[in-house]
Amino acid sequence: MPLAIMCSGGDAPGMNPAIKKFVDYLYEKGEKPYFVYNGLDGLIDGKIHPATHKDVGGILHRGGAIIRSSRSKRFYEYEYRKQAYENLKKHDITGLVVLGGDGSFRAMEKMSQEFPLNFVGIPTTIDNDIYGTDTCLGVDTALNVIRDALDKIRDTASTFSRAFVVEVMGRECGYLAVVSAITSGAEICLVPEVDFNWHVAREHLKREIRHGRNYVLAIVAEGTKMTFDIADWLENDIGMETRVTVLGHIQRGGSPTVNDRMLAFECTIRAVDHLLSATSSNKVVVVENGNFGMKEIDEIVNNKYQIDPELLGMLNRLD
Structure with missing residues (x-):
């Protein structure tokens, strides 16, 4: 049974290990692997080609995705989804592994409702915002990239008595x-x-400064849109010289960690096994409490991910 693999949406470390395992494992099973290049746009444009061991040699340590990725406005239109399906049909591909996030899974769910296509999603996003799974491919690497940057920023913050x-x-x-x-x-x-809580944070920081604190490290999630508000507050209210660092897309790149490589291998094996068994379609591989499993796609896309309350509780030290 020929199967294809595709990346969709934002890239994340761990995609290449998943791509390599997909090819190696399908050859081990005696099946034929295909690549869909350039994500959803590539699916529409027929960028579908057989994959070999040569294609995936030496890619485990590389960030990004050798088959590239994309987002596609065209995929919202039925005629392009039909074109994408016809492109898969030319190669007798009825099963697809999708490395992506919530938007990618919604797109594939729509297509599979219209055409006889089975797919299994592997949650792949550094945002870790997919419902039903404790972690996503790429998260561990992104956290380690951030950790390395923060350790270095703290060095200069403490040396110059600044807030960052x-x-x-x-x-x-x-x-x-x-x-x-x-x-x-x-x-x-x-x-x-x-x-x-601006008031509690102000009182807490000023108390620590009175007792000798000479620098501050503030972490701001991009979704708050408050990065420069906090910088202004630290500079003008708390009274500490402040610098802003936006880490940006370095968080999406870099060599995947051991944890992300192992996660990629396990998720890909489970995705391929499920597609080859053809017992049911349209699943997402998930990890819950250290255990791997499968969830229905509609459960994933119709619910909202929430951070573990215990993690959020650990932020209450300022309260």
């Missing part, structure tokens, strides 16, 4: 900010899920 405001990615989810703040010992953390 560091903006991290995550869209509307504050997971990266929460975990990074906890593990870096940040004094302030702002996330979309919790209202920031």
